[in-house]
Amino acid sequence: MLVVKDMAKQYGDFTALKDINLEFTNGLYGLLAPNGAGKTTLIKMLATLIAPTKGEVLYNGKNILSMDDQYRELLGYLPQQFGYYKNYSPKQYLLYLAALKGISKKEAALKIDELLEKVALSQVVNKKMKKFSGGMIQRVGIAQALLNDPKILILDEPTAGLDPKERARFRHLLSELARDRLVIISTHIVSDIESIANEIIMIKNQQILYKDSVEKICELLEGHVYETSIGYEQLGVFRKQYVLLSEKQEQGNMIVRFIHKGNPENEWRPVSPQLEDVFLYEYRDEIDGEA
Numbered sequence: 442m443l444v445v446k447d448m449a450k451q452y453g454d455f456t457a458l459k460d461i462n463l464e465f466t467n468g469l470y471g472l473l474a475p476n477g478a479g480k481t482t483l484i485k486m487l488a489t490l491i492a493p494t495k496g497e498v499l500y501n502g503k504n505i506l507s508m509d510d511q512y513r514e515l516l517g518y519l520p521q522q523f524g525y526y527k528n529y530s531p532k533q534y535l536l537y538l539a540a541l542k543g544i545s546k547k548e549a550a551l552k553i554d555e556l557l558e559k560v561a562l563s564q565v566v567n568k569k570m571k572k573f574s575g576g577m578i579q580r581v582g583i584a585q586a587l588l589n590d591p592k593i594l595i596l597d598e599p600t601a602g603l604d605p606k607e608r609a610r611f612r613h614l615l616s617e618l619a620r621d622r623l624v625i626i627s628t629h630i631v632s633d634i635e636s637i638a639n640e641i642i643m644i645k646n647q648q649i650l651y652k653d654s655v656e657k658i659c660e661l662l663e664g665h666v667y668e669t670s671i672g673y674e675q676l677g678v679f680r681k682q683y684v685l686l687s688e689k690q691e692q693g694n695m696i697v698r699f700i701h702k703g704n705p706e707n708e709w710r711p712v713s714p715q716l717e718d719v720f721l722y723e724y725r726d727e728i729d730g731e732a
Contacts (some may be wrong), residue, residue: 442465442466442500442501443464443465443466443487443498443499443500443593443623444463444464444465444466444498444499444500445461445463445464445483445496445498446462446496446498446499447461447462447495447496447497448460448461448462448486448493448495448496448497448498449493449494449495449496450460450479450482450486450491450493450494451494455649456646457479457482458479458482458483458644458647458648458650459647459648460649460712461483461649463649463652464647465623465625466524466623467614467619467621467622467623467637468619468623468624468632468640469615469619469624469625469626469637469638469639470623470624470625470626470638470639470640470641470642471628471633471634471635471637471638471640471641471642472484472625472626472627472628472642472644472717473628473634473641473642473643474629474643474644474645474724475530475629475724475727477536478644478645478724478727479644479647479726480597480627480628480629480644481521481597481598481627482628482635484595484597484625484627485643486498487505487592487595487625488516488518488595489505489506489513489516496660500512500515500593502550505597512525514589515591515592515593516585516591516592516594516595516724517587517588517589517591517593517594517595518586518594518595518596518597519582519595519597519599519600520585520597521584521601522599523576523582523585525570525581525582526570526572527569527570527571528570529569529570529579530565530566530567530568530569530570531537531553531557531562531565531566531568531570532553532557532566532567532583534570534581535549535553535556535581535584535585536549536550536553537587538585538588539552539553539588539672542588542589542687543663544588544589547594550587550642552568552588552590553566553584553588556584556587556588557584558686559587559614560581560584560614561580561607561610562577562580562581562584565577568693575601576603576604576709577599579599579601579603580603580607582599583596583599587618588704589595591612591622592622592623593622593623593625594618594622594623594624594625595624595625595627596624596625596626597627598627598628598629599611599626599628600630600633602647604608608632608633610635610719611633612636612637612674613615614687615637616637616646619637619639621625622709623650626638631716631717631720632717635715635716635717637653638655639654640652640653640654640669641653641654641655641659641716642659643719643720643723645723645724646721647662648721655716655723658716658719659714659715659716659718660711660714661714661719662700662714662718662719662722663713663714664711665698665700665701665702665714666686666698666699666700666711666712666714666718667698667700667701667710667711667712668696668697668698668699668709668710668712669692669696669697669699669706669709669710670691670695670697670708671695671697672694672695673694673695675696676688676695679697679699682724683699683700683701684699684700684721684722685697685698685699686698686699686700686717686718686721688723698712699716700718700722
């Protein structure tokens with residue numbers, strides 16, 4: 442079990458995170474928040490790349506910083522951007538990393554073939570990575586995070602650069618991996634984790650906003666999400682009056698999905714809330730600010 446206890450992180454006068462308390466067991470956890478909310482700070486503390494200003498992270502009751510290499514041997518980590526050698530092939534690169542991790546060459550060769558098959562790179566094992574697309578490079582990154590068969594797998598924005606087909610393959614891979622280990626994936630893309638996460642963790646105002654199943658989080662907006670058809674001329678007024686979740690054109694009108702917590706109009710159709718609705722509602726100020 443991985444436990445985050447009363448953790449905070451400050452950079453001078455700036456507070457990145459405060460009063461963070463979490464518990465993780467085997468399964469898949471989605472760390473969901475807009476960019477800049479503190480996801481990467483939390484991920485880096487879980488990966489021992491930075492130390493908390495206050496509090497601690499415990500693995501089976503032991504402080505992970507005190508465990509040092511003993512903890513890192515259990516850990517697989519993919520940062521947002523990872524360093525690689527462009528003139529290396531995936532196989533060369535992974536053999537090099539395996540040697541650094543103390544994995545024998547014979548064991549590494551078998552493991553690497555298996556991993557490159559898993560991430561759909563078995564056809565390019567000996568090609569130089571300088572010719573790879575961003576999505577292919579990201580898949581090499583996922584493979585390197587799995588080299589030591591980690592008990593804890595931490596992935597920071599792992600689907601950057603992946604196309605929809607690759608994202609679907611990645612979700613399937615994560616579901617398999619989470620059967621017998623702890624997987625934490627940080628993302629701002631709801632669809633990456635909505636269907637596969639055991640629990641969703643949302644951060645707002647430097648603190649944990651929610652930590653629960655997708656179903657429980659969506660229940661918070663039950664009875665407040667509607668769709669209706671309006672004319673183009675009404676769209677501006679609608680945007681000012683309600684929290685709009687989506688807009689789409691249909692037969693000369695606009696179909697809008699929105700939040701309203703008062704009495705509904707007769708022509709409004711109530712719909713079941715989805716995780717993206719909660720995300721857009723809770724982070725409406727942050728998202729509007731980024732636009």
